[in-house]
Amino acid sequence: ExxxxxxxxxxxxxxxxxxxxxxxxxxxxxxxxxxxxxxxxxxxxxxxxxxxxxxxxxxxxxxxxxxxxxxxxxxxxxxxxxxxxxxxxEEVPVVNEPGVEVRVLAGHYKDVKGATQGDNVKATYLDVTMEAGASWHLETDPGQTLFIYAFYGEAIFGKDEQPTASRQAVLFDYAQTFSAKAPKTATRFVLLMGSPLKEPIAWGGPIVMNSKEALNEAFQELEKGTFIKEAGVKA
Missing domain, CATH: 2.60.120.10 (Jelly Rolls)
Structure with a gap:
């Protein structure tokens, strides 16, 4: 607990x-x-x-x-x-196919528009559940980054048919079509895909900037009580 x-x-x-x-x-x-x-x-x-x-x-x-x-x-x-x-x-579209259920959180899946398209970062976010014995294919853009996280079950992913167990994340180098197979057990995983930014990363705990200077400035503002800049957009 x-x-x-x-x-x-x-x-x-x-x-x-x-x-x-x-x-x-x-x-x-x-x-x-x-x-x-x-x-x-x-x-x-x-x-x-x-x-x-x-x-x-x-x-x-x-x-x-x-x-x-x-x-x-x-x-x-x-x-x-x-x-x-x-x-x-209720806002998340669900697509049912033989042996497969796809929840479209963001982006598009085939002709189905996800619950959000993102304001600043355009990403595809799918929650995929597969019955034992099912297979699934997704047409992808080779210029984007793709990774999966397996919630449960055992599956085989990608062109190299990499076996993946529960609670594992895998980053893929893949071709035009991404594939998944669940040969023995029911499997559930999320798939995320988006274009790499190709920008410098300065990461410190819960803050991610582009330079060490900007990162240090953020932590200094936290100490001074000036971190919050504006009221923002409330739901």
Whole structure:
């Protein structure tokens, strides 16, 4: 039950945080004034931009399953206005195919538009569930970066048919078509894909900038109490 200690109030700058919960509940609050609960099948897509302070507190549950991804903002948007976007389960399109279910959180899947398209970073975010014995293929752009995180099950991914177990993340160098097979067990994984920024990265804890100077400035502002630059966009 150590997860119930959660993540008390902490800052972010220069990124977007995407918290996706498959099962469970997380209470959240932020410096924009947002408060609420992220429930099963829901997503919190938050642009930290110039600076936000928030907390995420998981609630005790029979099962807690989810993940948080950070999307690096391009240099021109590092200091963008903070913004919160809560995505409910009902807002996520679901595509059913033989032996496969695809939830389209962001971007597009075939002709289906996801729950969000992103304001600053255009990413594809899919939650894929496969029955045992199923296979799945996705047409991709070789110029983009693609990785998966496996929630559960055993699957074979990519052109090299790399076996992947539960709770593993894999970054792929792949061709025009990405493939997945679940030969023995039901499998669930998320797939994220987007264009690399190809910019310098200066990372310090919850803050990601383009230079050490900008990173140091952010931490100095935290100490001075000048970190929050603007009210931001409340949900």
């Amino acid at each position: 150590d997860y119930t200690a959660g993540f008390p109030w902490h800052p972010h700058r220069g990124i977007e945080t995407i918290t996706y919960l498959v099962e469970g509940e997380i209470e959240h609050g932020d410096s924009l004034g947002n408060t609420g609960v992220i429930g099963s099948g829901e997503c919190q897509w938050m642009r930290a931009g110039s600076g936000i302070v928030h907390q995420e507190m998981p609630q005790a549950a029979q099962r807690m399953l989810g993940l948080q991804i950070w999307l690096n903002l391009p240099a021109k948007d590092k200091m963008a206005t903070p913004k919160y976007n809560g995505i409910t389960k």
